[in-house]
Amino acid sequence: MLNGSPNGPTPALSDKEALVLASKGDPEAFGVLYERYAARIYTYIFYRTGSGTDAEDLTARVFMRALRHIPKYQDRGVPFTAWLYRIAHNLVANWHRDGARRPETPLDEALFQHSTGQGPEHALLQNERNEALLRLVRRLPPDRQQLLILKFVENYSNAEIGRVMGRTEGAVKSLYHRTLLALRDLAGKGFF
Amino acid sequence: MKTHDTDHDLRKIEGALQAVLTPIRPPREMLVRLNSRVRDLVATEPARSAGLAPENLTMLSLAGAFTLLMTLAVGFRMAGSIVGVLTLLNQLNRQMKARKSGSLAPTG
Numbered sequence: 001m002l003n004g005s006p007n008g009p010t011p012a013l014s015d016k017e018a019l020v021l022a023s024k025g026d027p028e029a030f031g032v033l034y035e036r037y038a039a040r041i042y043t044y045i046f047y048r049t050g051s052g053t054d055a056e057d058l059t060a061r062v063f064m065r066a067l068r069h070i071p072k073y074q075d076r077g078v079p080f081t082a083w084l085y086r087i088a089h090n091l092v093a094n095w096h097r098d099g100a101r102r103p104e105t106p107l108d109e110a111l112f113q114h115s116t117g118q119g120p121e122h123a124l125l126q127n128e129r130n131e132a133l134l135r136l137v138r139r140l141p142p143d144r145q146q147l148l149i150l151k152f153v154e155n156y157s158n159a160e161i162g163r164v165m166g167r168t169e170g171a172v173k174s175l176y177h178r179t180l181l182a183l184r185d186l187a188g189k190g191f192f
Numbered sequence: 193m194k195t196h197d198t199d200h201d202l203r204k205i206e207g208a209l210q211a212v213l214t215p216i217r218p219p220r221e222m223l224v225r226l227n228s229r230v231r232d233l234v235a236t237e238p239a240r241s242a243g244l245a246p247e248n249l250t251m252l253s254l255a256g257a258f259t260l261l262m263t264l265a266v267g268f269r270m271a272g273s274i275v276g277v278l279t280l281l282n283q284l285n286r287q288m289k290a291r292k293s294g295s296l297a298p299t300g
Contacts, residue, residue, distance in 0.1 A: 027234045027235075031234070034230055038218075038227075039216075039217070042218045042222075043216040043218070047213065052219075056222050056225065056226055060226055060229045060230055060233070063230050064230070064233045067233060067234060130211070130212045133208055133209070134212060137209075137212075137213075148209060152209050152212075152213035152214075153213050154215075177202075180202045180205050181198075181202070184201050184205055192201065192204040
């Protein structure tokens with residue numbers, strides 16, 4: 001939507017091609033990257049913050065920062081998304097630090113519209129359970145939250161998560177296992 | 193047995209996470225707002241990166257004004273010193289001339 005010419009050749013660009021052009025100051029190429037990843041970055045931030053408004057604001061800031069630094073972007077074999085996720089991760093960390101006492105906002109109900117066909121009461125209970133689980137996830141250290149979001153929302157493999165987080169595949173696997181154990185301890189008996 | 197229980201627990205947690213952590217389709221109005229914000233940023237970015245954004249211009253103007261004031265202040269000081277030295281030399285010169293012509297008696 002950023003690129004003004006929908007009939008132009010830019011939408012067919014690969015990430016690498018778009019990156020090269022964007023780093024030379026081509027706004028349409030940057031627009032292609034934005035369109036490709038805006039929703040994913042928004043989703044990531046939304047899960048990390050639990051607030052639609054803040055997710056919107058922070059997503060805009062992620063792309064602003066990406067735009068500023070794109071001339072210095074170096075392709076080191078790490079996908080462009082990994083770079084965006086790192087920016088998002090840092091901005092979310094700042095957001096948490098700036099509002100350490102920020103009250104927890106309930107996630108939009110629209111998030112939990114997975115109908116089970118078992119009536120509104122069941123759906124309500126399920127939504128409450130989902131919210132409680134997400135609150136638990138957000139009590140985990142930031143790197144563990146990032147791991148879970150990349151694994152479940154993005155369906156990334158451990159190797160791909162490792163590239164985003166700057167860890168080995170084995171380290172991600174081990175961190176994942178410890179994260180699940182930590183969640184179990186946080187939740188207490190009978191939650192799952 | 194304990195390991196088996198743990199594995200069972202972890203599989204349940206994985207199932208619960210899988211059900212909750214799903215991709216979100218951001219609301220359309222939000223995407224429209226976001227697009228317009230990022231579009232504005234892209235539009236202003238070349239000027240911004242060249243240091244020509246309005247806020248940078250203000251800062252540049254302030255910095256420029258300060259430098260100019262400092263330059264003028266130093267300049268006036270230097271100019272004042274030069275004028276002082278010239279006045280002294282002029283006085284000495286006049287005294288020498290007066291002494292030579294005898295209109296001023298040597299002191300001491």
